[in-house]
Amino acid sequence: MKSSILASILFFLAGGLICQAQNGFWVKWSSDHPQRTVDWKAFSSKTEGDKYIDSIQNSFLNEGYLGVFANDEELAEDSLSLSFVLGEKYFWKSIAHGNVPQEFTNSIIPLTQEYNSATTWMKSIIKEAENNGFPFAQIKLDSIQRNGNELSAVFNYDSGPLIFWDSVKVSGDTKTQEKYVQHITGIQPGLPFSQKQLDEAHKELSRSPYFVQTQDPLVDFKIKKAQPTFTLRDRNTNVLDGIIGLLPNANEPGKMLITGQLDLELYHLGGKGRDVAVHWQRLNIATQSLDISAKEAFLFNSPLDVSIGFNLLKQDSTFLNRYLNLDFGYRLSKNSYLRFFTRRQSSAVLNTEAYKDVTDLPDVADYQWNQYGMGLTLNRLDDPNFPRRGFLFIGEVALGNKKILENTGFPPEVYVNVELNSPQYLGEAEIEKHIYIKSTWGMWFRGSAGFTQNKNLFLNDLFRLGGLKSIRGFNENYFYARSYGYINMEQRLFFGKNSFLMVFADFGILENPYFAASIDKPFSFGAGINLDSGSGIFRFIYGVGKSNLQPLQFSFSRIHFGYLARF
Template sequence: MKTFLLACFLFFVAGGFICVAQNSYWVKLTSDELEGYADWKAFSGKIAGRNYLDSIQSSLQNEGYLGLYLLEDDIANDSARVKLVLGKKYIWDFISEGNVPREFSKDANPITQEYSSAVAWMRKVIREAENHGFPFAEIKLDSIQRSGNRLSAVFSYDSGPLILWDSVKVEGETKTQESYIQNITGIRPGTPFSQSQFEEANQILTRSPYFLQTQSPSVEFQIKKAQPTFTLRDRNTNVLDGIIGLLPNANEPGKMLITGQLDLELYHLGGKGRDVAVHWQRLNVATQSLDISAKESFLFNSPLDVSLGFNLLKQDSTFLNRYLSLDFGYHMSSNSYLRFFTRRQSSDVLSTKSYEDATKLPDIADYRWNQYGVGWNWNKLDSPYFPRRGFLISSEFAMGNKRILENTGFPPEVYVGLDLNSPQYLGKGEIEKHFYISPIWGMWFKGSMGFTQNKNLLLNDLFRLGGLKSIRGFNENFFFARSYGYINMEQRLFFGENSFLMVFADFGILENPYFAPSLDKPVSFGAGINLETGSGIFRFIYGVGKSNLQPLQFSYSRIHFGYLARF
């Protein structure tokens, strides 16, 4: 017992010494003119205490107390008692802009009688000069005169040499071309140096999906030139993943049926932002999809991107949809991206047997739709793959003429009195927001909506929703919708840079004019894990959903899982 009490005593004594060691210098600042400095403040050392006094003095001087001073009336090795004497507060009676260029001062707040307003004005001028090719500009007060506590002065400005951008320098383990960095950052040789452009370039490269910055960017000044250097390391962004299966073909005895899935994504080819992707899926005999896309960034070193795309969807034995698209993208700013596109959408009915006795146009038909549209993205996410902060807005609107083709397998009377040519509209939008609560806890919200409109709207015109990328807890492309809106919500518990546990809930409202009732309100919830491995990402999500077509039962639950290998 005595040993235990002695140990406790020594523990508390040692703890007391530790606390004293952590707060080894004390400062008490008093003032007859200001309140709020009467208490003792503890600091880790004498230097920290002195820095505190210097910061107080500098802050008050910027407010106009130019004659203030400190009186130390009680000094010890571990403490100081200091009295603050403010003196007069000086104000501006008159101040002239002198030789400061008007283009650098026109956006600055006007100088008032407050002494600090001149300091803020000078900082604004210097910042503008730095952004217009003069990083070594200086400004000071000249011809200062005093009358009581009122001051007058003239600004004296020295621009220093004009500095122009030199060529961008790229270092590190990367195939990225210098021309691509110049295009994406806007830093071009021969243009005036800009400090804000350099800082913005750092943010742009941080969000790139192609590479990481391994060092902070730097600028080297020499002979009126500024050469920025960016040290990069390529990300493992390319994807090759797939499953191929051979099954006996029940429709053609003696032959084999190829099934499976293939994902091939090649990014940043040649270090120029050139992307190619192929996605193929065939999980049963009758249904398959194919998606091919290619993108060329900064066409001929212009701010324009061009993309080509082809998509094919064969819906069992019902219809076959094909899409051919041509996109032109314009980089409006580091965050804003504008697209103009044209798209030709074709759809053909595969089997007409069930419609031989139809008296009106069936819910599916052959058509051709030429679309012309515009899209806009606003990206403020802090990471291209697994962001923790920021938001993303994307939108798209298209319109064009749809022409319904007469199918010889349908009775001719279904086309009588039907307007075969009519305008059709389509709109889509998404808002994504990430909340960073703490290093291990975050939240993600996403809202999506869309609509399509036509006087002769068909089932094979409608949006396809459901699955891992839209409303979880349902099969892929489970829903048909003329208009839709849904919200995805996740709570994430991080245990690695890109690894986290999550729980989710999805809520939606869909309209399908060919189903009864036409309005559906699907709901789903579940949990999952996103696990980063050495060569890819493993994702496993378990969800259960309820809709007009699916009851809320665990026997209808869905498991979404996959492993995305990157190289």
């Protein structure tokens, strides 16, 4: 019985393949050149087969076989066999540039004797003309002469009218201002038209995190004017993100401590690339952080962006750090962004009672540090919000003078022989890589590193790491580090455009001069889900980690979940 069923299945499969073959069309061709022959090739229809034959004949013409023709046709209902007679191959003996502008000819590949060289050269001239204000330029061969299989001719060029850019026009469901698109694309009224600039503008706008293009750009040509129209639709880029964390309560064993985080990010306000962000975290009962920033793009119609920011970190009752920064950014290219910044960092010890009897400067102190630095961003991600391919690099370096402030709660002698003013510098870098394997499988990697250096480094000077956005499986800002490096790795199983299951592993190496074992090598692993609901992203991540201060036990595991709403 089973054999009969299997035979029936094979019979129907074979019959389907035979029917499919009978409904197709087969083509075979040969030529009088012994190495230019193709055996039977299948096509879905006779029309597709005819197109294939035409393309073969045109390729011979482009190579210089101007007398090529087909004969010995054998035509059947589902097949075609023919032979090409190539004939003599023609070459160019000479081609004069004629009236083609010399500035165009200097930047393209020189002509050769090959017949198709003239066609390639003419296309290059037209492209040069289109990129220099002449979109209606034409060129052709004139005064063609033949001597055997050698040809000679002269180029005849017609530039057409010189066209200049008109103002940029924006349409579609968007609040984006035309002035902003003009700055992003670099299309300035009064400059010569450039097809290359229009193509690059289309690519640049496609990478914007603020909007998407719903159709290709349109150009309306008027009298010596070209007005580009970009049709846009705003993305849901604004973010409202709330996360709840469940952590073991160190003060009350057996109970859990609920922490919180709020991220509010408003983008492209007024359609001008203006951004505002507020981030707040409660890491434990007494520890909180606040981060506020604002950015204005193309300040006073200049190529510069300016942003200001304020950050506050209260570490329980130990110290309070404050940061105030001013950034100026400049777009070097569509993929690179350079910024210069100044930052004022200050720290104050909150509880001095514990240090009233110390004889040396403790591991925390009051100070001010004025920094000056620069940063570079290289962005080659295929999507600004949900990338599947590409990489992102972000790096910065800063230096400045650090001044230790004398705290009246400390004994005065702790400042004796301490250099109160000294240079301090830092550097940070991060690289992110997305790998697309297939529609349901991808990988994500991120590597981060940083260092800070000074004669008198304090605990409230050090980097803070750990948690959902750095080394998972640990509390937020769990680690202090003078220098650090860590790697995040994820395997992602996609079941929607922006929804996936994932497993992760994080590995790091940290240096803390105030701990007995100054080198820590934490690692963690876990799993989670990222679920796109259409109006937002739901995230749930479970991780467990091990370090010098935390054993590898499931009782120390961390759970983070939240909903990121985009509007």
